[in-house]
Amino acid sequence: MLLASDIQIAQNIGFGIIAAIMILGALNVVRSSNVVHAALSLVAVMAGAAAQYLLLAAEFVAVTQVLVYIGAVMVLFLFGVMLTRAKLGKDVDLNNKGGAAIGAPVALLLFGVMAYVLVKGFEDTKLDPDLLPSTTADLSDKIFSVYALPFWALSFVLLAAVIGAIVLARKD
């Protein structure tokens, strides 16, 4: 018997709306002729991704996404746009000549292959609706026990990136 709770109407509608916003935003990122508009569309995609993480019951990752991507990375991008003195209005010189003619078939072909494999492979596999959301405590237990060594390595990566960025970007 098909119960309403099995279909999860509210979640599906929410997913559809957010997914539509994300896809439109992503298309605007790659098609816009205004660099600042592209950056702001990227914010919509990132925020939508955070909302999808919440639908997938990954609260801590969603919050991190908002803080790191929308908070920090986007500011970096806007600084990059500003410091490279991109025109604030329309700029016709953003795309490769014939780039769309090569890119569109490649992207469509790629999507065709991936969609075929996914639909054939997972058919109508459902996410378990009764699975409890994982707490931040569970996640931190994982990070600081099983994944402690990669966590250290990642700290060094970040440190190296910060120092490298400073060395690269400073004058003299």
Next chain:
Amino acid sequence: MLINNFLLLGAVLFCIGVYGVIARKNAVLVLMSIELILNSVNINLLAFDRLWGGQQDGQVFALYIIAVAAAEVGVGLAMVLLIFRNRKTISLDDLSEMKG
């Protein structure tokens, strides 16, 4: 919810990102397209984490990807700034010294 909802969304975002990397010439916009690709991977990781028992391994990987992406953007934009300072352009077509 079907897992394919999330996986197909990830696939769409990935393909749009690939299109952006191919079609764009401005270095900052190419970096933005790479962010799209990284985000699509994160959605996939979290969907599989949810599908296979919620053991948080996928979430840990997603956090690592977020951190590496932040480092990548930092270094990438520093390089773009350096190139702009020396060359007065960030058009990727003009940086062809390494071409054989």
